[in-house]
Amino acid sequence: MQATFLNITNILKSYQVYWRQDPFFQVVNGCTDWQSTNPDLYQWILGLSPQEIVAYKQYPKTLLNDVVNYLPQIKQLEQQSQLPSLPVKSQTLSNHMAAGIPxxxxxxxxxxxxxxxxxxxxxxxxxxxxxxxxxxxxxxxxxxxxxxxxxxxxxxxxxxxxxxxxxxxxxxxxxxxxxxxxxxxxxxxxxxxxxxxxxxxxxxxxxxxxxxxxxxxxxxxxxxxxxxxxxxxxxxxxxxxxxxxxxxxxxxxxxxQATVTGGERVKRHREQEMIYRLGFDALCREHRLTQCYLPVPSIKKSQLAEGFQAFCQWAAQKKSLTLPCYQQQEFTYFEQIGVQRYWQMEALSLVQDLFRRxxxxxxxxxxxxxxxxxxxxxxxxxxxxxxxxxxxxxxxxxxxxxx
Ligand SMILES: C[S@@+](CC[C@H](N)C(=O)[O-])C[C@H]1O[C@@H](n2cnc3c(N)ncnc32)[C@H](O)[C@@H]1O
Structure with a gap:
């Protein structure tokens, strides 16, 4: 077991640029640590369409097979990290004993x-x-x-x-x-x-x-x-x-970071919130309201339904910023940037996902x-x-x- 531990440690250390950096911050800071050392992987991953990203998220084995061209030790890491699954359960609770347990x-x-x-x-x-x-x-x-x-x-x-x-x-x-x-x-x-x-x-x-x-x-x-x-x-x-x-x-x-048990509604809310945060950040940078990423507090999910413009106004008020007087189409423009940045983040997170387990x-x-x-x-x-x-x-x- 010590040998397995050391193997896993060595691969994790040699690949640390691929997992240490948060994909959200790679996008907002416009900097990915491995971009220049593995340009082929960078180009390939950022060239994926949203449909391909979603498919890879759903079938991580396919991702692993395709990424091995760019990260040759990734399969070995995956194999070393496999664990036996326990045999089918032998102990159960009667319905009477299980009263109240979801x-x-x-x-x-x-x-x-x-x-x-x-x-x-x-x-x-x-x-x-x-x-x-x-x-x-x-x-x-x-x-x-x-x-x-x-x-x-x-x-x-x-x-x-x-x-x-x-x-x-x-x-x-x-x-x-x-x-x-x-x-x-x-x-x-x-x-x-x-x-x-x-x-x-x-x-x-x-x-x-x-x-x-x-x-x-x-x-x-x-x-x-x-x-x-x-x-x-x-x-x-x-x-x-x-x-x-x-x-x-x-x-x-x-x-x-796996959202397996989240369900469709949770996924939709997360996507919308990320798009709004990334779009708001782009708007603030463009207008020099801030020079680095400004963390915006968490928001009630029901508030997201009020749309991107309302989100920006709420976030600006929370951060004591004054937004320029925008037309609706300017908000639409930054929301679109939020969408693009969201898919960049999702693509970059595919690489980090390989190191989760x-x-x-x-x-x-x-x-x-x-x-x-x-x-x-x-x-x-x-x-x-x-x-x-x-x-x-x-x-x-x-x-x-x-x-
Ligand atoms: C994730 S829940 C798991 C509960 C339970 N084992 C289950 O699976 O249903 C963690 C539990 O740890 C308890 N907890 C948190 N901090 C604690 C502490 N300092 N001392 C004792 N229990 C604590 C929480 O109140 C909570 O009930």
Missing amino acids: GRKREQIEALGSACIDQHKGNQWLEWCSGKGYLGRLLAANSGQKVTSFEYQQPLCDAGQSEADKLNLPMTFVQGDAFDVDSQQLFDSQQHAVALHACGDLHTTLLRHAVKHNLAAISFSPCCYHLIEESLYRPLSTVAQQHDLALNKQQLRIPL PLEVWLALDKWLYLEQNRYQVTISTFCEPSCTPRNLLIQGKKITGE
């Missing part, structure tokens, strides 16, 4: 819960950042063992506890802050700690505590890698510390190496299809006992 969440719980039970070690469970404790509910119901569900939000603890009591399950909710030293009192070496979708520092804190308290096993699926206190990701394993990629928050967001796997392998370094037997797999959740990596470790 459909997709239930699928995630059943798939992840099956893997936890199959790899179980210990005599109780600790559910970290549990929300209402849906995963804990499956573990308590199907293993019969005690579950401690730890969660920050009191209303979620109350709702989870009341449901568990109704179902007569051995679950205890504990309200607390994962970053508070007191949270360590919950850890016990006979536990199997589990977490579904614990964000950035929440899952790394879980790992550190689990290792420190010699937990029997740990199973967790990470998400929102960028939600960290420090400005750069701090690797956990010695190997990753020695071969660090120095990922900042913007780069830690790259694995999250390898970066996520790099982050997961750091955890693998950390657990292994602390005498755990580790596996990493995908526990469900991306259509169920794109955050589908599962890292599992079992404490190795004896010499």
Whole structure:
């Protein structure tokens, strides 16, 4: 695994110009780091039509096959980043037990819960950042063992506890802050700690505590890698510390950029908002209202329906700028520029997209190496299809006992 990690690290480092820079800022700053070093790729990618871009987004395998002409190591990177998928779930919840759990969440719980039970070690469970404790509910119901569900939000603890009591399950909710030293009192070496979708520092804190308290096993699926206190990701394993990629928050967001579960409406809103932002930026630059990109605050999606002109007036007011008195056709002109810039951004993002999964796997392998370094037997797999959740990596470790 260390060899795979080092291979992935080396390719990611040698190709870093292709993924470090945000495509949005490549467009607004008019500068792509690899434009002059790989002009053939640059010309090819910017020559794609919107239909071709959309097709490549939908079928990333085709993109990979076509990009290999310009980035010869990209296939090797993809192969090294492939993970086994778990066998079909073995544990389910009856409809009675699943009361109140939304459909997709239930699928995630059943798939992840099956893997936890199959790899179980210990005599109780600790559910970290549990929300209402849906995963804990499956573990308590199907293993019969005690579950401690730890969660920050009191209303979620109350709702989870009341449901568990109704179902007569051995679950205890504990309200607390994962970053508070007191949270360590919950850890016990006979536990199997589990977490579904614990964000950035929440899952790394879980790992550190689990290792420190010699937990029997740990199973967790990470998400929102960028939600960290420090400005750069701090690797956990010695190997990753020695071969660090120095990922900042913007780069830690790259694995999250798939919009698989968003739906058509979400996609349409995003497209419109990006076009408006890019068009407004072009207008401001042309009229020297600003010399560099001015971040505009987020906007209510319903406001987008008022059109580009209204967006510009709203954004100008937010940034205390005075817009020149325009005719309608001048707004139409800058909106068209917004459209062109949007497709440039989408084309450039195809290149960055190729590094989404390898970066996520790099982050997961750091955890693998950390657990292994602390005498755990580790596996990493995908526990469900991306259509169920794109955050589908599962890292599992079992404490190795004896010499
Ligand atoms: C993405 S949700 C996942 C919830 C649940 N595991 C699930 O999949 O349904 C993350 C949970 O972490 C909780 N959380 C956030 N910060 C926390 C903290 N500092 N300590 C404990 N829990 C926290 C949130 O309230 C939220 O319920």
